Amino acid sequence: MLPMPAHAHAHAFLAGLAQHYMAQQRVPARKELTVLFVDIADSTATVLHQPPEVALALVQRFMGIVTEIALAHCGDVKDYEGDGALLYFESVPEATQAALAIRTALAHEQPEGQAPLRARLSLNVGSIIVGVIGSALRRAVALIGPSIHIASRLLKHIPPGGIIATEAVVERLRQEAPALAQRFHVWDPCLVLKGVEEECVTAYHIP
Numbered sequence: 001m002l003p004m005p006a007h008a009h010a011h012a013f014l015a016g017l018a019q020h021y022m023a024q025q026r027v028p029a030r031k032e033l034t035v036l037f038v039d040i041a042d043s044t045a046t047v048l049h050q051p052p053e054v055a056l057a058l059v060q061r062f063m064g065i066v067t068e069i070a071l072a073h074c075g076d077v078k079d080y081e082g083d084g085a086l087l088y089f090e091s092v093p094e095a096t097q098a099a100l101a102i103r104t105a106l107a108h109e110q111p112e113g114q115a116p117l118r119a120r121l122s123l124n125v126g127s128i129i130v131g132v133i134g135s136a137l138r139r140a141v142a143l144i145g146p147s148i149h150i151a152s153r154l155l156k157h158i159p160p161g162g163i164i165a166t167e168a169v170v171e172r173l174r175q176e177a178p179a180l181a182q183r184f185h186v187w188d189p190c191l192v193l194k195g196v197e198e199e200c201v202t203a204y205h206i207p
Helices: 006-013 016-024 045-050 052-072 094-105 146-158 167-176
Strands: 031-039 078-080 084-089 119-134 137-145 163-166 185-191 201-207
Touching: 031 052, 031 094, 031 146, 045 094, 052 078, 052 084, 052 094, 084 094, 084 167, 094 163, 094 167, 094 201, 119 146, 119 167, 146 185, 163 167, 167 201
Parallel strands: 119 163
Antiparallel strands: 031 084, 031 119, 078 084, 119 137, 163 201, 185 201
């Protein structure tokens, strides 16, 4: 049997949206993308104190819901890490709808004998470099840009069940999906984030 070419190995493990860019020979590329961070709120109490088999089953159920909803809204998964995931979308409204759908799905998903899992979710949109990193044996999608860092930091500022977003997200929704934009309210007009101390971020949330 002939060995699989190195580029075929890479394609087998790349996320769907990145595959699309590669097919058009557009990687590395600068794209405007919406990122959605999601993690299990209070994971120490709800997951980490469980027996390992139970903890794994809870995280698997959570990630299954998150992944299916991301794909259903034309998004994709960049990373699974611990009890959270980084999702990315080409559309701000679809990313926002995915965040709402994840929150709703988790509220109706109650593991037997366990409290419903709740998530924190953060949204941001901006210019991102999409590329591939690694070697011929192991490759992965890379997303690089300040909007990702800001979204990651925002996640820590919202209580369980909350959805937080930057002003850039809400402004785009006002143009493309006004009904969704109206659901957001100012959370903090000048939120200072760790690592972004030189400027404050106007943050919005959906109660």
